[in-house]
């Protein structure tokens with residue numbers, strides 16, 4: 014093969030990759046986020062009162078969505094606490110916002126466990142669990158990674174004492190379930206509140 018042939022093949026390969034990316038992007042549902050951020054999508058889970066709740070139930074409300082697990086020693090409770098403080102700061106406007114916690118550890122985070130845990134945070138908080146496939150689907154929609162941490166009891170069988178590795182992002186979604194912004198557990202609650210207030214206008 015001459016140099017020119019190799020160049021032609023390389024260019025053709027680059028073009029087909031580009032075409033594949035464009036096609037793949039168009040196949041993704043448009044409701045997944047404004048501004049090109051492909052975040053959000055359908056889920057069906059169960060809340061801390063045992064009621065089935067789907068993404069459509071939150072249409073008309075802004076949502077603050079966080080994935081984590083109740084046995085998380087630090088990051089998850091901090092994130093949920095910051096969300097609570099931000100909503101407290103919004104006062105009456107917090108009524109337009111629905112904070113949602115979705116467990117990535119349905120094995121231990123039962124409905125009863127979530128009910129107890131949610132009581133530590135904002136009264137509007139909806140805590141969701143479900144079977145592992147339903148949780149995986151929700152996590153995938155929000156580009157959230159999770160897995161049992163290596164070195165904990167994962168893999169040893171019946172062990173219940175393990176940590177979870179997981180993406181820790183607080184998503185702000187609009188009334189139609191479209192992505193608006195994101196925060197993390199280190200975001201100052203006043204800044205979170207200010208950004209939410211801006212979007213509510």
Ligand code: NI
Nearest residue numbers: 081085088089
């Ligand atoms: Ni955590």
